[in-house]
Amino acid sequence: MPFSPNHLSELNLLLQFPSTSTQEGIKVHSHSAAPETVRAAESLFSKGLISQKDGGYLTPLGSEAVELTEKLQGILASQ
Numbered sequence: 001m002p003f004s005p006n007h008l009s010e011l012n013l014l015l016q017f018p019s020t021s022t023q024e025g026i027k028v029h030s031h032s033a034a035p036e037t038v039r040a041a042e043s044l045f046s047k048g049l050i051s052q053k054d055g056g057y058l059t060p061l062g063s064e065a066v067e068l069t070e071k072l073q074g075i076l077a078s079q
Helices: 005-014 035-046 060-078
Strands: 048-053 055-058
Touching: 005 035, 035 048, 048 060, 055 060
Parallel strands: none
Antiparallel strands: 048 055
């Protein structure tokens, strides 16, 4: 099953979160962010990966997702 455009937007948004600190987050501004980024943030929030529907902080599950996303990105970029 290929990644959907929505999944790719979620993965790209996850990569914007700092992976080294749980005290840093991001804010997705609905008036200036791309619509797919706004939808990705809302989706990640509904899945319990981030603390607010417009960004916020990573949850423990979100931190794990970022770690796995970074690993996958590294594997794909290595060739």
